[in-house]
Amino acid sequence: MAVDIIVGAQWGDEGKGRITDLLAADVDIVARYSGGDNAGHTVTIGEVVFKLHLIPSGIVHDRPTCLIGNGTVVNPAVLCQEIDGLLRQGVDASPRRLKLSRQAHLITAAHIALDKAREARRGGEAIGTTLRGIGPAYTDKTSREGLRAALLEDPQSLTDAIFAHVGQKNEVLQNVFGQQSLDPGKVALELSAYANRLAPYLVESSAFVHEALQANKHILAEGAQGTLLDLDHGTYPFVTSSHPTAGGALTGLGVGPGAVSRVIGVAKAFTTRVGGGPLPTELQGPPADRLRGTGENPWDEYGTTTGRPRRVGWLDTVILRHAARINGLTELALTKLDILSGWDEIKVCVAYELEGQRIDYFPSELKSLEKVQPVYERLGGWPEDITSARRLSDLPRNARRYVDFVAESSKVPVKIISVGPARQQVVWDR
Numbered sequence: 001m002a003v004d005i006i007v008g009a010q011w012g013d014e015g016k017g018r019i020t021d022l023l024a025a026d027v028d029i030v031a032r033y034s035g036g037d038n039a040g041h042t043v044t045i046g047e048v049v050f051k052l053h054l055i056p057s058g059i060v061h062d063r064p065t066c067l068i069g070n071g072t073v074v075n076p077a078v079l080c081q082e083i084d085g086l087l088r089q090g091v092d093a094s095p096r097r098l099k100l101s102r103q104a105h106l107i108t109a110a111h112i113a114l115d116k117a118r119e120a121r122r123g124g125e126a127i128g129t130t131l132r133g134i135g136p137a138y139t140d141k142t143s144r145e146g147l148r149a150a151l152l153e154d155p156q157s158l159t160d161a162i163f164a165h166v167g168q169k170n171e172v173l174q175n176v177f178g179q180q181s182l183d184p185g186k187v188a189l190e191l192s193a194y195a196n197r198l199a200p201y202l203v204e205s206s207a208f209v210h211e212a213l214q215a216n217k218h219i220l221a222e223g224a225q226g227t228l229l230d231l232d233h234g235t236y237p238f239v240t241s242s243h244p245t246a247g248g249a250l251t252g253l254g255v256g257p258g259a260v261s262r263v264i265g266v267a268k269a270f271t272t273r274v275g276g277g278p279l280p281t282e283l284q285g286p287p288a289d290r291l292r293g294t295g296e297n298p299w300d301e302y303g304t305t306t307g308r309p310r311r312v313g314w315l316d317t318v319i320l321r322h323a324a325r326i327n328g329l330t331e332l333a334l335t336k337l338d339i340l341s342g343w344d345e346i347k348v349c350v351a352y353e354l355e356g357q358r359i360d361y362f363p364s365e366l367k368s369l370e371k372v373q374p375v376y377e378r379l380g381g382w383p384e385d386i387t388s389a390r391r392l393s394d395l396p397r398n399a400r401r402y403v404d405f406v407a408e409s410s411k412v413p414v415k416i417i418s419v420g421p422a423r424q425q426v427v428w429d430r
């Protein structure tokens with residue numbers, strides 16, 4: 001069997017949790033490969049809405065085992081809260097169902113304090129991070145000063161490491177940012193309580209994944225964030241600190257490219273982003289409000305993790321082609337097509353104009369991105385409510401045309417279309 005990878009094709013929040021949920025019923029393992037609790041995945045089953053940040057969305061199914069892979073950064077407090085929340089909702093999140101890589105890195109109170117201090121220092125240039133300590137935890141990983149999850153099963157080493165870590169971060173917090181220092185004893189005490197709980201979840205994750213592959217098991221790698229937030233391929237520096245792309249799935253789980261069968265790019269039928277940085281097709285005023293929703297529904301465009309209203313814009317196929325190239329997408333899942341019902345006309349960005357020249361690639365430099373003007377194609381809208389469509393033939397002609405247009409201009413077939421938040425509100429093109 002093989003690994004199928006789910007990646008976000010835009011700036012995150014594309015509905016990856018929703019697509020993972022659709023595919024998870026038939027797989028043996030669902031694994032998160034990058035990011036931490038900056039992610040927010042919403043899965044709606046009947047009346048119940050599950051909001052997950054760290055634990056793979058596959059946990060709400062009975063069958064798959066879930067793995068938090070080596071490429072992730074984990075706040076033990078958040079993980080324990082999430083496990084408790086699932087148990088309260090009747091979901092088994094015991095070590096039998098959920099595994100945590102010994103090589104995942106820990107997020108501490110000091111990382112969170114640093115994230116806040118750095119963002120405050122950036123002022124008007126702030127990245128708009130989720131303030132969850134993600135950047136500082138990955139910085140420690142790459143500077144080879146990080147704290148790996150394996151420490152959770154060695155209480156003395158954990159305490160020693162936390163004292164050294166907090167001591168070092170206190171110097172920066174006090175001397176560089178003029179902030180209060182943290183009490184290392186308090187941080188160590190809190191973490192040792194979580195360590196007791198989480199130690200039974202630890203595994204040698206790449207061996208776990210390889211054994212599964214050898215036993216012919218099917219693995220779904222669940223992405224967080226999106227291609228445009230990738231540290232290398234996104235809108236740097238307005239990105240996250242990890243690799244939410246297909247390459248990140250390989251290193252983030254410890255598998256080679258030969259094991260990969262499908263790479264499914266999830267894209268919203270329009271575009272959203274949270275935080276700062278360029279968004280070439282951004283809309284303002286009433287059209288933006290209409291796409292965003294009022295915030296009354298869990299699927300409206302307000303951050304699952306931070307509650308921030310998302311910036312919204314028309315679909316950008318320059319971005320989709322970029323995502324197709326970076327990730328080697330084999331197919332697209334198009335989400336929230338139903339939100340476009342009722343518009344007379346829908347615009348889709350097909351290229352950019354940069355200093356009088358038409359370009360059809362996504363420029364890597366912020367200076368260029370800030371100057372690009374979207375070139376739009378105008379497509380006819382459809383008045384019909386499409387939330388009960390289940391086959392392609394149920395969609396109105398213009399909605400089908402929209403889907404075909406997305407596939408043609410991104411050069412990737414659209415295989416899954418979501419037309420509502422519920423599990424069954426899906427059109428498959430098999």
Ligand code: IMP
Pocket residue numbers: 011012013038039040127128129130131132133134135224225229238239240241274275276
């Ligand atoms: P960080 O990952 O908290 O460092 O935030 C860096 C950037 O990535 C900010 O613009 C965040 O809004 C964005 N970001 C991080 N995680 C997500 C996500 O799950 N969805 C959408 N944006 C995200």
